[in-house]
Amino acid sequence: MGSLSVRGLTARYGKTVALHGIDLDVADGEFFVILGPSGAGKTTTLKSVAGLVDAVGGEVRIAGRDMTGVEPYERNVAMAFESYALYPQKTVEQNLASPLRSGRTGSWSVAEQSERIRQVTTTLGIEHLRGRFPRELSNGQRQRTALGRVLVRPADVYLLDEPLSHLDAKLRAAMRAELKQLGEMSRTTTLYVTHDYQEALALGDRVGVLREGRLVQVGTPQQVWHEPADTFVARMFGQPEMNLFSADLTADLAAVPEGGTAARSRRGGITVGVPASLAGSVAGSVEGGAAGRSVLLGIRPRDLEVLAGPEPSDRLVLRGRVTVGVPASLAGSVEGGAAGRSVLLGIRPRDLEVLAGPEPSDRLVLRGRVTLAERLGRLVELSVDVAGEAVIAVTDDQRVREGDPVSLAVPWQQVHIFAGGASFDTRNGAGTAAARLGAGAPVSRGMAAGEAGGVGKAPAVDASAASGGDR
């Protein structure tokens, strides 16, 4: 047991810089997950903590002890390698006995060793494989053996490099559930690396998102899910990925009655109100107000709710527009008005819901036509064309068919707004990430406009469209 503290950790391979100064504090007994795509530097971070990487800068402290110049075998850390790194010439039993026999993990009599190994292998469900060699195991069994070689011993820090990645889907879910309940895990500070966002959210006391050698965001699973620091984090979490729309900030008085700011997507299909605190933070960085600034709007597919099922009328489709109102209290603080500023709306597919019945006014409503309905068991993944914007939504409404007009609703607080840029490509955001604006997403209070406020009434829609066109 022991805390882990990393300050300004850098690492390079030749001329390639793998880590650009990582700062990290993991409390005693905490389960910290590092999430990132391939090549982000996850494994390098673990190996640096373990002392296995040369050319490392910065400071690593384990249990308060500075690890600079300390050999790996004196650091009292255990690591499960992604490649398992099981000793091919040793059986499962001998592999697990290896750390116990080194003499640096306490003294273990032969009887104690075999008792401990029996406990761990039983926990991991590989007790019947103890006499086998690694080459005689499946990948899943090898991975559990590698995990066993970590759990079998006491250590200050456990370093786990994608320990569940090679298990089949069912076993992975089961192991994920079991992993955190293991006594060893709950007692020992753990640094866990994965590229699976579900694993990160399910296991982590806290999650750090790593991108190209930098920690982009560190927070609880709730924080990284609900308040992604930028579009990169927003897209890392959730499958399907968050919908992102390039939008411009405009002073859209018709849409936002209380003199606030609105964000209208480039194709004009989506307009959201922007909290003034956000608009202000944009304005603060640019002289002459926020008008014309581009932003990104993010909406998770899961946050979208299908309001009405199949509707025969084409009328709704033609008027399929999205307007998000800006809370007046926030918009009011923008000097000279925020009109013309661009924002980016983020809505998670899961945040979109399919609704039936009258449209509630406390939500953003998107109308469009289903272009693709992928039935994935209980859930259906919808691609909806909303006035030219492709919106992904997830629903359990099995009645939705391709070609159907639908209305999608999302609570205001689940629309994310990121700094935009003319160059941002919402379809292929790789290599770029836009930072989140301000502290919160649009809120329902003061929200106005477009179809959202119009509750399906045609005039509201037209007004929104017209005023958008004027500016």
Place this chain on the structure above:
Amino acid sequence: MTRERQPGQRRFSPAAIGADVLLLAWFLFSLFPLVWLVLLSLKSESEQISTFFEFTPTLSNFGTVLSAEGARLTSVNFTDALLTSVLNCVGAVLVSLVIGVPAAYAAGRWQYKGSNDVMFTILSFRFAPELMVIVPLFVIYNQLGLFDTNIGMIWVLQLVTMPLIVWILRSYFQDLPPELEQAALLDGYTRKRAFLMVALPLVRPGIAASALLAFIFAWNNYVFPLILTGSSHTPVTVAVTRFLGGGGQAFYSLTAAAAIIAALPPLLVALSIQRYLVRGLSFGAVKA
């Protein structure tokens, strides 16, 4: 038993048959000296230079080579020469392994500025013809009192065996994932113990293969012992040629018998570690 067809494998075609005939012809051509050698070693003294084929097999040549009669003819005891060769070659290979295995491990794991240059320098010992260094070596050996000693031969054979062992084993170590030793380090073992416990056992096939190759090269070396040994520590390669008679009578059938005896030890060694060899020679070349 059904067999999968290999890529590129075809049914019989005129071209394939033609190629086989050509290969067979080449096979006979290249094998003929060996056949001649065996025939010659079994011929009597009168038959050996006969201009028409005459053959009544006899093993007497082998007896002569190994007996005092052979020693009288050549002033070198062939049995002693065999022992000297075994001693020299086993000694040279052992020394090369003791120094070369850690060197190969370091070369395979530690990439530093100029590491490739060092490896190239080691390999370059094999480029130079032995004759190029033999004159200075002869002078040095005389000065140091190493002329005509086993220690001297073992030392000079390092030029033959060491580069071979270092180069072959380096690629074996490079093929081992470094995570294996890293896992051992984190298990609490020092670098030395990680090497001995994890890396070394895994390159055993490579050690067997490279040691055998080094042994054969050392065994067959001729120029170094020819110049650097006298009559008391003559190895077998030089002893064989003594039967051709330096200025005196040439005993062709005795030479053939001696050559066959001289070829037996490497053959026996190769057969005894064949199990490792086939795997070892391919393991380094093709990454699994």
